[in-house]
Amino acid sequence: xxxxxxxxxxxxxxxxxxxxxxxxxxxxxxxxxxxxxxxxxxxxxxxxxxxxxxxxxxxxxxxxxxxxxxxxxxxxxxxxxxxxxxxxxxxxxxxxxxxxxxxxxxxxxxxxxxxxxxxxxxxxxxxxxxxxxxxxxxxxxxxxxxxxxxxxxxxxxxxxxxxxxxxxxxxxxxxxxxxxxxxxxxxxxxxxxxxxxxxxxxxxxxxxxxxxxxxxxxxxxxxxxxxxxxxxxxxxxx
Amino acid sequence: xxxxxxxxxxxxxxxxxxxxxxxxxxxxxxxxxxxxxxxxxxxxxxxxxxxxxxxxxxxxxxxxxxxxxxxxxxxxxxxxxxxxxxxxxxxxxxxxxxxxxxxxxxxxxxxxxxxxxxxxxxxxxxxxxxxxxxxxxxxxxxxxxxxxxxxxxxxxxxxxxxxxxxxxxxxxxxxxxxxxxxxxxxxxxxxxxxxxxxxxxxxxxxxxxxxxxxxxxxxxxxxxxxxxxxxxxxxxxx
DNA sequence: ATAATAGTGTCTTTTAGACAATATCAC
DNA sequence: GTGATATTGTCTAAAAGACACTATTAT
Numbered sequence: 001x002x003x004x005x006x007x008x009x010x011x012x013x014x015x016x017x018x019x020x021x022x023x024x025x026x027x028x029x030x031x032x033x034x035x036x037x038x039x040x041x042x043x044x045x046x047x048x049x050x051x052x053x054x055x056x057x058x059x060x061x062x063x064x065x066x067x068x069x070x071x072x073x074x075x076x077x078x079x080x081x082x083x084x085x086x087x088x089x090x091x092x093x094x095x096x097x098x099x100x101x102x103x104x105x106x107x108x109x110x111x112x113x114x115x116x117x118x119x120x121x122x123x124x125x126x127x128x129x130x131x132x133x134x135x136x137x138x139x140x141x142x143x144x145x146x147x148x149x150x151x152x153x154x155x156x157x158x159x160x161x162x163x164x165x166x167x168x169x170x171x172x173x174x175x176x177x178x179x180x181x182x183x184x185x186x187x188x189x190x191x192x193x194x195x196x197x198x199x200x201x202x203x204x205x206x207x208x209x210x211x212x213x214x215x216x217x218x219x220x221x222x223x224x225x226x227x228x229x230x231x232x233x234x235x236x237x238x
Numbered sequence: 239x240x241x242x243x244x245x246x247x248x249x250x251x252x253x254x255x256x257x258x259x260x261x262x263x264x265x266x267x268x269x270x271x272x273x274x275x276x277x278x279x280x281x282x283x284x285x286x287x288x289x290x291x292x293x294x295x296x297x298x299x300x301x302x303x304x305x306x307x308x309x310x311x312x313x314x315x316x317x318x319x320x321x322x323x324x325x326x327x328x329x330x331x332x333x334x335x336x337x338x339x340x341x342x343x344x345x346x347x348x349x350x351x352x353x354x355x356x357x358x359x360x361x362x363x364x365x366x367x368x369x370x371x372x373x374x375x376x377x378x379x380x381x382x383x384x385x386x387x388x389x390x391x392x393x394x395x396x397x398x399x400x401x402x403x404x405x406x407x408x409x410x411x412x413x414x415x416x417x418x419x420x421x422x423x424x425x426x427x428x429x430x431x432x433x434x435x436x437x438x439x440x441x442x443x444x445x446x447x448x449x450x451x452x453x454x455x456x457x458x459x460x461x462x463x464x465x466x467x468x469x470x471x472x473x474x475x476x
Numbered sequence: 477a478t479a480a481t482a483g484t485g486t487c488t489t490t491t492a493g494a495c496a497a498t499a500t501c502a503c
Numbered sequence: 504g505t506g507a508t509a510t511t512g513t514c515t516a517a518a519a520g521a522c523a524c525t526a527t528t529a530t
Contacts, residue, residue: 017255017256018255018256018257018258018295018340019256020256020258020329020340057256057340059331059338060331060338062329062330062331063327063329063330063340086326086327088324089301089324089327089340089342091295091300091342092300092301093297093298093299093300100297100298102256102295102301102327102340102342104327104329104340
């Protein structure tokens, strides 16, 4: 099973153990803010500090499966996120004081965020506004991971249909626009936004249903289209 | 140093060892083709098969440093690539028959590719056209990694100044256009391309020098500007 | 009626893409 | 001169952004 050890130590079994973990940045739009699902650590190191949910990958587990499992275990988030993608791997030698750890970070988008329920080695779990979290400080290098995730999400809204992953199965153009406004932290012209998203090929599918929310004309409900890339893209700096 | 082991086995030291490796997709534009730097494996498994250069990360080594080191050891590529970025981590349970391995893949751009010199556990090292490599088949899941890398490179040419990483320190607009044409596999109008790249803010810096290559008016030489994102972006489907 | 939101249309500016025209070289 | 490449300019169509206007609701 093991190949011949090379003189300079290429035999895999001879190498000092690395731990491989996953960390999940689950984002949602709630209370007019971009929020991340964070836990309060119940163990050392960084006991009591805010951190991303995550943990060790099991011997026969896919990385993405580990991300979904850890999210479920530590925060009680049962539903599979509307979108899950690998973000980046963080593996600097000193990032975990216990041992050498390479952590594969995932980015998840969650619509209609349920209230979290802490479990595993999490003392608490809560949705926290991204700005608040970064200002408060996070365990390990999780602030860097969170910042990278937010930047990825912001960029991807421009040229993909990812914004719909923050919305439920059926949504109005206004709800989608609200997502964009919150994630980008910018005002968008409702009329131009409406024209752009409804004319982008394969982005939105009409359901025929409408919805009334407060005063004003009822809004048409849409479902995500099959297009993943947005042509033409939406633009961020108006 | 080690925290209290949790009942369900969260003690990192108790976890079965993962190996962490890096694999490097070094790309260049040579002979009117997008080529990748590949090695021929000198060991089992996949002895004699083409593969990406790569290997185990050392205990106190940054992931990116491991990528540069493995590239140097296995292919003799001494120069630091003009661009190096993390691509994605591949860690499916069965991807290496010897043991559980998570491989952090890197994408590198190399201008003026030098002839490689094999070393380490590489029996040979050569620049291979991407299409040829994918058709020939690669060891492990390296074909998937290579395909992902090419797709990343193609996309990034649109909205970043990454294309200049395939050129030397000084280059003409034609040379840059040739990079785009080869990577995208498409013809671009020389006149519109010229106007777009020279008018994109901070993309190119005039050097004042010119260069003559064959017949035709001498071409102005440029250097990469400090801008990393391209505004407005170049577009792929003409 | 008034206010609020949804949706359509119109106008101007900007950009993309096609392509004419000029500049400067090798031969 | 011819032929090739570099560079600038011109034209048209598409898209972005500003914003007037209509539609439909709650109050």
